[in-house]
Amino acid sequence: MKKFYIAKARRLRGTPFSSRIEDQGLTAYTTYNHMLLPAAFEGTEKEYFHLKKYVQVWDVAAERQVQIIGKDSAKLVQLMTCRNLSKSKVGRCYYAPIIDEQGKMINDPIILKLDENKWWISLADSDVGLYAKGLASGLKLQVEVSEPDVNILAVQGPKSFKLMEKVLGPKINKLKFFSFDYFTFKGNKFFIARSGWSKQGGFEVYVKDREAGLNLYDELFLAGKEFNIKPGCPNLIERIESGLLSYGNDFDNGDNPFECGFDQYIDIESDINYLGKKALAQISKGGIKRKLMAVKIDLDKIEIMEEKPLQNGKSLIGHLRSAVYSPNFKKVVGIAMIKKEFWDKKTTFELELNGKKSKGSVCDLPLV
C-alpha cells in the first residue's frame, strides 16, 4: 500500500507532547477529534510485544473532554446515553454509548463524574460537544458545555503499576479499575484514572498544566528505564484481540448499541430519560439482525480502509471492518458486523482482496 505524508496545520492540533514523541521515533500520525494522535513508532508488531511485556507512555491528548457543568448537567449527560447513570458516583468512570434519537451510535466515551454538577465525557472521534450544545439550547438547560485544555497521557502495560508507584507513591495502586483520584508530583496535582485503551493494565493521567505535564512525561521516561519504557500508542493488534471497539472503524452512526454488543450498558426498563429510548425498546422487542463479532482469516498480512464483504458461498454473511495480522494467532484477526443467520461460531467465509480469495471463520469477542 502506498504511503502518504500528513499535511500539518493548526486545524489538526498538536498536543503538549508532540515535540517529545516526534523526537522519540514517531513515524506516523492519525487524527482524532481534530488533533494529532500518534499511530506508529517502531511498527505495530514490535509495539504489540513490548506493550504486553513492559510499559508504554501514550500521548492520547486527542481523547478530548467535553466538560458539562451546571445544575442540569446530570440531566444532560443522561439524555445522551442509554447507560443508567442515576446511581453513578463521584470519582468513577463509566463506559457509555452515546446515541441519537434513532438509537444509533454517536460515540462510545468514558464518562467521568467529577462532582454532582461536573462531568467530563472522554471522547472517541466525534464532536459530542456540539450534540450537547444543541440539546442544551433546545431544552434551555442550565449548563455550560466546553472543551477544557486537558491532555491525557496514558501509561499502559504490565509494568505500569511499578512505574507509577515509583513516581507517584504507593497510593496509586489502591486505585480500583475505572476509578480516579488526585495525585501530586513535584507540587502539581494530577487527576489520574485507572483506565486506558488496552487490556494490559495501566492509568490515564489527565494533564491540566502543560509544563507540569511535560515534567511528569520526562520523569516517567527517566524512572521507567529499568522497566524498559517506550513511547507508544493504541495498538491495533492488542485492541482487536482484546475486543476494544473503535468508533468510526468497527461501528458508526449506522449501527445501534445492541449490534455493538453494548447490552450491559443499555437500560430500557427503568424510568430514566434519554434520547433514543423508544427506538432502543423497539429494537430490543424485535431483536437485532446483526452484531459485531471477531473473525480469523488465513492471511499473513492485511490492510483495509473500508468495510469488505464476507461471503459464504452465495450468501453475504457480513462485513469486515477492522483487521490486522496477529503474531499470536499467526493469522489475521478482525472485527466484523455479522448477520444473525451466521452467528454460529462455526460459520466460515471467503474474503476477496485484490482478486485473491482467503478463508476465515467467525468467533466470539474478545479473542483473548
Add this chain to the structure above:
Amino acid sequence: MKKFYIAKARRLRGTPFSSRIEDQGLTAYTTYNHMLLPAAFEGTEKEYFHLKKYVQVWDVAAERQVQIIGKDSAKLVQLMTCRNLSKSKVGRCYYAPIIDEQGKMINDPIILKLDENKWWISLADSDVGLYAKGLASGLKLQVEVSEPDVNILAVQGPKSFKLMEKVLGPKINKLKFFSFDYFTFKGNKFFIARSGWSKQGGFEVYVKDREAGLNLYDELFLAGKEFNIKPGCPNLIERIESGLLSYGNDFDNGDNPFECGFDQYIDIESDINYLGKKALAQISKGGIKRKLMAVKIDLDKIEIMEEKPLQNGKSLIGHLRSAVYSPNFKKVVGIAMIKKEFWDKKTTFELELNGKKSKGSVCDLPLV
C-alpha cells in the same frame, strides 16, 4: 520540519476518487470531517501557479453534506445561522456562519437550498450534523438529519469554464456565481454549483452515483488535456491571498463572527430566530476588541502548527494563525487575529520563530 506518514484506517474515510488521485502523484493528505482530503501533489507553489493559469480537479469529498429535510427544516437551518435566510431561494448557495448560543463560531459552511423543505449544509471541518440532531431532538422538530453519500469534485481555475462547457455543454456557463442546477453527462444527472474554495473561478460537482462520478472524473482529465488540467487541492497560498478563511486554522469556537469579518452575514435587526442572537446583539453594542486581518512578514519560508504571538515592542498586538510564503509578494503572507488598538494598517510587528525575529506589518483582507 520533520515529516510523518498518515496512518490510514476505515475511520478516516477514503473517497470515491482516492484511488485516482493516489495514482496521479498525490504526496500528502490531511483529514477533514473524518475523511481524507488531498493536501499536496507537486508542491504548494507549483500548484499555486498552475491553479491561477489553468484548471484543476479537486477531490473535496471531505466537504461533507448535512442533509436536513422535513417540515421544520427551514426553521432548524435558520436556528443555527446568524445569516437571514428568510428570503432564500431554491437553487442558491449561501455562505453562512454557524454559531452557538454564546455567539461563537461552530462552522462556516455553504448552505444550499434544494427545496423549500430540503437543505444541504456543505461543511467546513466540524460535526454540525450532531449540533442539528441535538437541536432537533431538544425542540422536537419535524426533521430528518443525515449525511448523504454525496462527494464533491471541484473544478477550479480560469480554464474551468471552457473545460466544463466542452464536457457538459454551453448551459453550464449560464450558471451564476453561487447558483446551482442539474446537468447531464452520459445519461447521469449531476448537481453542479458555480462555487469552490478558490477565487480563480470554477464549479463544484455534487456526485451522488460513485460510478458515474468516476466516469466524469476520467472524462474531465481526457477533455482537459488541451487546457493543461492537473489534479489539485485547496491551495494555501491562493486561499490566504484571496482571504478565504479556514475554520480550525484562522478561527474556531473561541471566536465570534464579527471578529472573523462576517458582518454582512449577520442579521440582528429583523425578527428571525436563531441561537446566539442575543449574544451577537450584545457584542455588536459593545464593539469587538479584535478581528482577523492579513499580515505580511519578511521571511522566505514558514510553517506554523499553532498560533504565534506578534509583538510591537512590549505590546502583544495579536496572534498569527495561518501563514505561507507567497511567490507573488515575495514575502510570507498570513491571517492573524489583531487587537483593536493595532488595526491601523501601518502597524508593524515582530514575530519570533525558533529564536529568530522577523518583521512584519498588518494589512486588510483580502491581500489581492
